Amino acid sequence: MSFKGLTNQIEVSEDKVIKTSTIISEAYLDKKNEASILIEFVSLDQDIMVKPRTVEFKNDRLVSSFRILKDYQSLESLAIDEHILDLVVEGIQKMHQIKIHPLIIKKFDFVNFLEFFVNNVKNHSFYLSEKIEVVKEYGAHLQNAEFVVSHNDMVPGNILIHQNNDIKFIDYDYVKLNNPLFDIASFITETLNDNTDMIKSFVKKAIEKQIMKQSDIDDLNKCIAYQDVLWTLWANYMYEKTNEEIYLQIGQEKYERTKNRIKI
Template sequence: MKAISGLSNKIKVQKNDLIKESYSYVNKYLDRVNEIKIYEQLNDLNLSNFIFPYTWTYTNDELISKTHYFENAITLHDTDICKNKMKVVIKLIDEIHTLNLVGIKQFEPENFLNFFVNNTIKCLFDLSIYKEQINEIIKNYWNDSVKAVFSHNDLVKGNFINFKKGWKVIDFEYAMYNHYLFDYASFISESLNKKRWPVFIEMLNLSSQELLKLKDLITYQNYLWIYWASYMFEQTQENIFIEIAKEKYENMQKEINVR
């Protein structure tokens, strides 16, 4: 049995399985029933580019899932994210967005953020100067009248793995229907060095209106994950969450200078 670190779940490897056991304080903001609906439908599809649990149990508000474990897999943490890898990421995101799942929740930016605002004693950083801006972003979240698409919503480097047969996406526990630009914003803010942002954004070939929306979603996500990290730090007292909040706060400061 091998222990592996996890921020939202207790994770271990046993034989050829990666086993996740959910934490109670994470279950308070993740909809595990919605997550199971996603796994049920994904398992009915012939998908080669996504890795998700093949079995699970949900009892007493605890989700335990098993996913095939690939011992020699690498993640985007282990390699340089060059232009070719960016193209692969865009292709994977586009493939996620084409999935047609039924009965899956739609992301509610205000409600999701408010959970962390209302359940955090003290945010790790003072975000008061951004509150009005975030409220405006939330107010105009769907103002372009786009149709929501199935989205991953958590495209950190560790959620891209490669094990001989190309890059694949894992960990769909945050997945819901969402704005089509949210996943691109997630990858930019979570996985890319800021110097690489212009390269990736240019590859998206966005209109001026789409570019403004993308920047708004990046700002929203940085704000959201600072509150998330603050909540998680209070629950665990693990310094990794201070580091995450600091990185997002630095991104917020950079963004305000860009505008």
């Protein structure tokens, strides 16, 4: 497995990976919330989220370490097929069944999180003015749901598969209580991208597994639209802060989807 991070410094030492938060990401990520969740994961009877070896703050940076899962591959190196879709749906179901006391884990705020990037991008590289207002309304609507423990960042590198069909989700920067549709939408917007056939199959499996209902389709489309705009803004923000071309590339890809996304 290879290790890289867009919001943390990553170091590999012997049989463990060490993550250290960065000042840039701490502006919009709640690291105290993440630390509380990581500590909670250790005592919880669950195996979908990898339990940390250590969790501590050093010089105001969150430093956490995890054992390296040597026999697992991330979805970055695997071709997504129907079997993997089944595993992801089952993994999301397991994650959403985790119980953490609301005093330990914070709730995701659709509108405030979006507005952070709207207000902190100095030079908007992508024309999103009209879409921002629309998805802000979507976000306010999506806030009215029974929230569950959610990963909120279902990129291919955060999803690990073992040949014995075990699945694990890693990297918990964004974990909060959230609308259960967010993770379903996140897997679509971050991993399936424009693969219409796989998206349709994934949603069908999610309904069959009862992690969403057929009547949720409209809200799922709202959540997808929200994320396409959100992560375009995030990429714009990160490009301004780092001047790294990868963020401009991500932003352009996300922006194109805000214009061309096919509804489910």
